[in-house]
Amino acid sequence: MAATGFAESGADLELDGIRKVFPGFTAIDELDLVIPAGSFFALLGPSGCGKTTTLRLVAGLEEPTQGRILIGGKDVTAVKPHKRPVNTVFQSYALFPHMSVLDNVAFGLKRRRVADALGRAHEALRLVELDHVASRRPAQLSGGQQQRVALARAVVNRPALLLLDEPLGALDLKLRRQMQLELKSIQGEVGLTFLHVTHDQEEAMTMADTVAVMNRGRIEQLGSPQELYELPRTGFVAAFLGQSNLLPATVVSNAGGIVTARTAGGVVAVPESRAVATSGEITVGVRPEKLTLSGTQPEPDASRNVLGPGRIVDASFTGASTQYIVEIPGIGAITVFEQNMVFGAVFSAGAEVWVSWRAEHGFGLDAAAKAEAATAEEGELDTPAAPAESGPDGEAA
Numbered sequence: 001m002a003a004t005g006f007a008e009s010g011a012d013l014e015l016d017g018i019r020k021v022f023p024g025f026t027a028i029d030e031l032d033l034v035i036p037a038g039s040f041f042a043l044l045g046p047s048g049c050g051k052t053t054t055l056r057l058v059a060g061l062e063e064p065t066q067g068r069i070l071i072g073g074k075d076v077t078a079v080k081p082h083k084r085p086v087n088t089v090f091q092s093y094a095l096f097p098h099m100s101v102l103d104n105v106a107f108g109l110k111r112r113r114v115a116d117a118l119g120r121a122h123e124a125l126r127l128v129e130l131d132h133v134a135s136r137r138p139a140q141l142s143g144g145q146q147q148r149v150a151l152a153r154a155v156v157n158r159p160a161l162l163l164l165d166e167p168l169g170a171l172d173l174k175l176r177r178q179m180q181l182e183l184k185s186i187q188g189e190v191g192l193t194f195l196h197v198t199h200d201q202e203e204a205m206t207m208a209d210t211v212a213v214m215n216r217g218r219i220e221q222l223g224s225p226q227e228l229y230e231l232p233r234t235g236f237v238a239a240f241l242g243q244s245n246l247l248p249a250t251v252v253s254n255a256g257g258i259v260t261a262r263t264a265g266g267v268v269a270v271p272e273s274r275a276v277a278t279s280g281e282i283t284v285g286v287r288p289e290k291l292t293l294s295g296t297q298p299e300p301d302a303s304r305n306v307l308g309p310g311r312i313v314d315a316s317f318t319g320a321s322t323q324y325i326v327e328i329p330g331i332g333a334i335t336v337f338e339q340n341m342v343f344g345a346v347f348s349a350g351a352e353v354w355v356s357w358r359a360e361h362g363f364g365l366d367a368a369a370k371a372e373a374a375t376a377e378e379g380e381l382d383t384p385a386a387p388a389e390s391g392p393d394g395e396a397a
């Protein structure tokens with residue numbers, strides 16, 4: 001049914017207990033995911049974490065070792081790729097070089113003998129603002145324009161689910177940002193379900209309603225971009241999505257909704273509601289832009305955490321803000337972003353400073369967070385997530 005009809009709107013996608021084992025390698029450890037119809041969902045993670053494998057499973061290009069895939073409530077696990085209501089835009093967009101832009105976009109429709117294929121193709125080209133180049137060949141377009149044609153070619157089929165695997169990877173930064181906004185507005189206009197894969201955290205946060213951060217074949221955390229950024233639940237998420245200062249600490253009390261913990265540079269407080277670990281050894285995290293620098297010791301204030309004095313070892317002007325690295329005895333390097341404003345102190349390398357933040361801006365992670373953060377900063381994951389099982393269910397065709 002699905003492959004012949006056009007979707008009026010998006011469909012839910014459900015991954016239920018998915019596991020994918022390649023010979024000798026577990027690419028997806030355990031994946032449970034529900035993407036509601038009509039949403040723009042981003043799967044974000046470092047190279048090798050299993051993003052493309054996830055898309056290929058949904059598209060039917062790989063078979064799961066275990067688990068079920070449902071689209072619009074129907075189990076499609078055993079359905080052939082071309083029978084699934086899914087279109088994929090791969091990073092290499094592979095347009096037919098000998099066909100015009102219009103024929104490229106109309107190709108799928110014509111093959112399925114859809115009425116008014118050319119009319120629909122023009123409509124899709126208008127959506128990506130390229131109808132004026134409909135008669136050109138792909139080679140006569142820029143890379144970014146070709147990418148938009150690939151998008152039109154996918155959208156024109158009105159798949160209930162559109163899979164995008166780093167579709168903007170070939171574009172330079174400026175065009176990339178522009179296309180991110182366009183893609184988002186196209187999704188809003190057509191109302192389909194988009195599953196967008198990227199390793200660019202800014203891209204995921206700009207475009208998606210919901211972001212899932214993936215690490216070694218598992219989803220670490222899922223939520224709105226704001227939720228993930230403001231309240232990371234693991235060291236990996238805290239370091240992969242933006243930057244975080246992470247301080248090892250020992251809890252000294254937990255009362256009245258406030259967890260108080262001793263760091264090597266003094267006692268700090270975190271709201272209990274913002275902490276995943278509330279006893280024993282924990283990690284206190286705070287984003288660099290939440291920190292304030294002062295040249296004199298701030299007055300004691302129960303709602304502010306203060307560390308210092310420390311010394312500025314680096315001050316880098318980046319235009320909109322200045323990035324400071326402050327070395328605090330016992331703690332180490334703390335990163336601070338200060339917005340550039342007309343009024344406001346400017347510090348130079350060597351200056352003595354105190355670092356402070358409102359207690360409600362911090363978050364509490366478990367003791368392993370700092371080590372997890374280090375893996376996020378390394379980027380590439382080339383070590384296996386888990387030893388692959390060999391056995392009768394070890395391989396899918």
Ligand SMILES: Nc1ncnc2c1ncn2[C@@H]1O[C@H](COP(=O)(O)OP(=O)(O)OP(=O)(O)O)[C@@H](O)[C@H]1O
Binds near residue numbers: 025026049053
């Ligand atoms: N056919 C295969 N056989 C064995 N291992 C595979 C196969 N396909 C992928 N893998 C491995 O599975 C892991 C996940 O690969 P995948 O392509 O899903 O990563 P990714 O998250 O898309 O990374 P990138 O951001 O680099 O595209 C990688 O370690 C990869 O080497």
Ligand SMILES: [Mg+2]
Binds near residue numbers: 053
């Ligand atoms: Mg990939």
